[in-house]
Amino acid sequence: MKKVAIIGQGYVGLTISAFAAKSYQVIGFDNSQKVVEQLNQGISHIEGVKSADIKAAISAGNYRATADGADITGADIVVIAVPTPLDKDRKPDLTFLESACKTIADNISHSVLVINESTSYPGTIRGVIKPLIEKLSAGKAEHLYAISPERVDPGRVDWDQKNTPRLYAGLTPEASKQTREFYSSFCDNLVEVSSPEVAEAAKLFENTFRQVNIALVNEFAQISHALGISVYETLDAADTKPYGFMKFNPSAGVGGHCIPVDPSYLSHVAAGLGVPATFIERANEVNLEMPKYVVARVMADNGGSLKGKSVQVVGVSYKPNIADTRETPAELVIEELTRVGAVVNWNDDLVGSWKGQSSTPLGGAEIAIVVTLHDGVDKKAVLASAPYVFDTTGKLPGAKGL
Numbered sequence: 001m002k003k004v005a006i007i008g009q010g011y012v013g014l015t016i017s018a019f020a021a022k023s024y025q026v027i028g029f030d031n032s033q034k035v036v037e038q039l040n041q042g043i044s045h046i047e048g049v050k051s052a053d054i055k056a057a058i059s060a061g062n063y064r065a066t067a068d069g070a071d072i073t074g075a076d077i078v079v080i081a082v083p084t085p086l087d088k089d090r091k092p093d094l095t096f097l098e099s100a101c102k103t104i105a106d107n108i109s110h111s112v113l114v115i116n117e118s119t120s121y122p123g124t125i126r127g128v129i130k131p132l133i134e135k136l137s138a139g140k141a142e143h144l145y146a147i148s149p150e151r152v153d154p155g156r157v158d159w160d161q162k163n164t165p166r167l168y169a170g171l172t173p174e175a176s177k178q179t180r181e182f183y184s185s186f187c188d189n190l191v192e193v194s195s196p197e198v199a200e201a202a203k204l205f206e207n208t209f210r211q212v213n214i215a216l217v218n219e220f221a222q223i224s225h226a227l228g229i230s231v232y233e234t235l236d237a238a239d240t241k242p243y244g245f246m247k248f249n250p251s252a253g254v255g256g257h258c259i260p261v262d263p264s265y266l267s268h269v270a271a272g273l274g275v276p277a278t279f280i281e282r283a284n285e286v287n288l289e290m291p292k293y294v295v296a297r298v299m300a301d302n303g304g305s306l307k308g309k310s311v312q313v314v315g316v317s318y319k320p321n322i323a324d325t326r327e328t329p330a331e332l333v334i335e336e337l338t339r340v341g342a343v344v345n346w347n348d349d350l351v352g353s354w355k356g357q358s359s360t361p362l363g364g365a366e367i368a369i370v371v372t373l374h375d376g377v378d379k380k381a382v383l384a385s386a387p388y389v390f391d392t393t394g395k396l397p398g399a400k401g402l
């Protein structure tokens, strides 16, 4: 059985590990000792990956987590699935990717297939990963390189690794062939594109498309309010057109590891080429300003000031039915509420604890602002939780809203 090392055991890496462990011997390398210990006890920390599947893979001898880079020695394939965030200036931060390259260079001295699944700008596999591994390993081995961007949507059950079409491209025909072989063990629909740059750019454009459309609908929500019409009714009306329209919903902003981040990778590469990415930049601004707009609306409805008023933010994960709080707009809503002098707590039993604080029981505040509404939350209870409820989700008829 071939051996696959998967670097990074988070949302992407662990999901891939669970699927690949059905046909390959998987070594899950992560530099978090805590994650590794949990995984080796058969406990999944990722929604969508069942602990039972990790336990079964361990029992079959097909999965082991490790924080020791030496354990990836002997792998036939290495998949990179590490974070690619933005730095403090909202520019691509490739330090995790660079550290993954070092792990490969230090521990692999024979020729392997290196596949990058981390989202990054076009040219990353050819111009960053390959030269860095070659430099750090001082030419110990000539590897094959490929890209296959990840499309996992945490919390989603209808589209998964098996039925979601997967893009891929190798730097050489042999790299493409081996990449196809690997993914065809668990994915039904593989789509080869002509170059890694096309695959890398397609991934960024998919999320930029969403970012720009979300910003557009968020701006439209503000226009609708000023016009005195319902944004939801107007969107439903537009959505009766059977072609040429796709409905996006307004919200308190965008969150997660992809939509607020990936478009900035595209604008970064565009800037380097001298092409202004004005839509992307403006969409970012509109989405980042939404929390302030929400607080301004709540303030206007409550006598023009929230100073000293108790406010509960309901739902702090970045989207419904998952506990992930990365880049959540709830954080900016809380920051803005605090800035204007409100006394803020939050309720989200799915998240439980966040930034060193625990979820506060629903109710007890003068004002509730719903940022995320999980399916399991009792809507009537939320509506009754405060004398004034502002809903940013459009799912609470009877509440004030966008």
Ligand SMILES: NC(=O)c1ccc[n+]([C@@H]2O[C@H](COP(=O)([O-])OP(=O)(O)OC[C@H]3O[C@@H](n4cnc5c(N)ncnc54)[C@H](O)[C@@H]3O)[C@@H](O)[C@H]2O)c1
Pocket: 007, 008, 009, 010, 011, 012, 013, 029, 030, 031, 032, 035, 081, 082, 083, 084, 096, 097, 099, 100, 103, 117, 118, 119, 120, 150, 151, 152, 153, 154, 257, 258
């Ligand atoms: N989460 C998603 O929905 C999603 C979807 C598509 C693409 N992506 C992309 O996939 C990549 C990974 O994202 P994620 O959501 O899995 O991140 P994550 O934060 O859930 O997991 C990353 C894991 O990598 C580990 N790690 C960090 N640096 C490491 C290193 N040098 N060596 C070994 N382990 C390391 C961390 O400890 C963590 O466990 C990112 O580029 C992201 O943009 C994510």
